Amino acid sequence: METPSKKEEIQTETSFDSVKESASDVLGGLLGKIRRLEAAMKAEHMGDVYQIYWQELPASIQQSSNTNHEMDNFLTSKLDQELQKTFPFMIMREVISPILMNYQIGSYYRDRAVLQVDATQPTIEILPDIREQWEKVVNGDYKKQLLELENQQDDFDAKTIAARSELQKINDEIAQQEKQKAELEETKSFMNRKKIEEEIDVINRKLKELTQQQSQWAPFASDQLSGESQKIELANKIDSLALEQAIALKELRLIKKRFGGLEEMDAALEKFIKDFLDKGAE
Structure with a gap:
């Protein structure tokens, strides 16, 4: 017959084994997500990159992996590359922040930014005051x-x-x-x-x-x-x-x-974001 202390020892070992197993599963799952993110970034499967980074990884990993804007720079550079490829007449005019960029739609006698790209969403939108002027x-x-x-x-x-x-x-x-x-x-x-x-x-x-x-x-x-x-x-x-x-x-x-x-421009910008996220998808 097991003594009470022996029984408690067995229960403690069992609990610790359970914790180790759970932690191993969590770490294994997290490591799997990080590897999938790395593979998606290398293959430039942008929809997967956004899905894994923003929806699957915990906030602590998001923050630690973006300490020096590494992910911000990756997303903005890929967006800019695709934007220049799709709309070669667009010109980056201002870098507002690591994830915000303003563009003009061509070069003319009074150049100014009319579009803003947000790499975290991602979105590309006409600046509100500019749209208001166009509507006027x-x-x-x-x-x-x-x-x-x-x-x-x-x-x-x-x-x-x-x-x-x-x-x-x-x-x-x-x-x-x-x-x-x-x-x-x-x-x-x-x-x-x-x-x-x-x-x-x-x-x-x-x-x-x-x-x-x-x-x-x-x-x-x-x-x-x-x-x-x-x-x-x-x-x-x-x-x-x-x-x-x-x-x-x-x-x-x-x-x-x-x-x-x-209206056609609005549709083209919406399609651009969709194509960007579908890039590399099977």
Whole structure:
């Protein structure tokens, strides 16, 4: 008959053997995944690389294997190679981070990035502010905005001219009323005092009304420096918006030439990612 201590010893050994067996299975499975990842990277089976690295390996292994951006650099380099092969007219413009790259769709008089590639997903997408500009061209929003600014410019010029004319009329009227008031003051006597004061009171009310009109028109005509500043600001807005429209139009023409249209470009970019992930698949 086994003693209690002997029984406990046997149970301990059995438990330890079980732990070793489980650990061996885990390590064996992990090693198998790492070997599969290595084989997929060598064969450039990109769908398998993404599946094994992001879905099967634990976060600790992901982090340790990417300490110096080794995996980031591998993924971005393969994406860039395929992108240049599929769309040779695309040019890498900016490296935002080890996994983010911005591209332009051709070389033209105002080069800028319009696409962003994210190697961790992977995805390739039009930058949101660029897409918004393209849609503004398609919807005619630029034309509407430019027309509105040009109308503001015309209205401002017209109001300035009108203000100067109106102020001249008001000033002349004020001078005439002041003259009449002075003449009435000179003719005022004890006998006609009440009548003259009534007439002067009418003139004073008229002068008050004219002064109010004068204050309303004065800002548009008297402050020449402020007026010029506003005109310059409007002109700069028009120039900036017109340039933005011209760049977006040029890019849309390039898209029409290379892809057939914006919708076709979206479809081509989606297909590119699918083909990239299917690369090397059996």
